[in-house]
Amino acid sequence: MTVKQLWQRIEAMLHPAVLLLSLLLVCTSSWVLIGRQLTSRASFWDLLHVYGGLLTGILALMFAVKVCIGGQWRQFFPWLTLDVKPLFADISGLMRGQLPHSGGKGLISVIEGLGVILLLLVALTGAAWYAADPSNALTWRYYHIVFAHGFIGFIVLHCLLALLHLRDFFN
Numbered sequence: 001m002t003v004k005q006l007w008q009r010i011e012a013m014l015h016p017a018v019l020l021l022s023l024l025l026v027c028t029s030s031w032v033l034i035g036r037q038l039t040s041r042a043s044f045w046d047l048l049h050v051y052g053g054l055l056t057g058i059l060a061l062m063f064a065v066k067v068c069i070g071g072q073w074r075q076f077f078p079w080l081t082l083d084v085k086p087l088f089a090d091i092s093g094l095m096r097g098q099l100p101h102s103g104g105k106g107l108i109s110v111i112e113g114l115g116v117i118l119l120l121l122v123a124l125t126g127a128a129w130y131a132a133d134p135s136n137a138l139t140w141r142y143y144h145i146v147f148a149h150g151f152i153g154f155i156v157l158h159c160l161l162a163l164l165h166l167r168d169f170f171n
Helices: 005-029 044-071 084-097 107-131 135-170
Strands: none
Touching: 005 044, 005 135, 044 107, 084 107, 107 135
8 A cells, every 4th residue: 555545545534533533522521620731640531632632633733734735725725815705705695695605715615724723723722731831731721722612613613514515415
């Protein structure tokens, strides 16, 4: 098996793996009791959150690479090239009661791109919290929780948009 074939297999599993691990981490996060640092008396849930989060962070980085290779980044981050006309067209359509369509460089793709950024920020702040000096750890914990809440909001919105995407198959 070549490296390219291995990447293609991994690439096909990234979205479902990130989704499942993210849901596991979100659903069990209320059982996590970590303050400044992971202690030797850490619970199963603490360890699952830290090391599951590390795995999710690695997969999130791979997912971001997948999204960005081959010019696909232009679809999810069109604002980086100031290509905002499709985004504004979708927002204008929403004001007239029209739902945006999936694909392209419009509102749904931009929201998905923001989800990738939020996921990376959750992973980055989680890693920083883990690695930080105990005197700075609670600050990183705060940022981690803020971005995690944003990512939870994105997950809900993403699920609703997935339902909208199903509408495209029937029209």
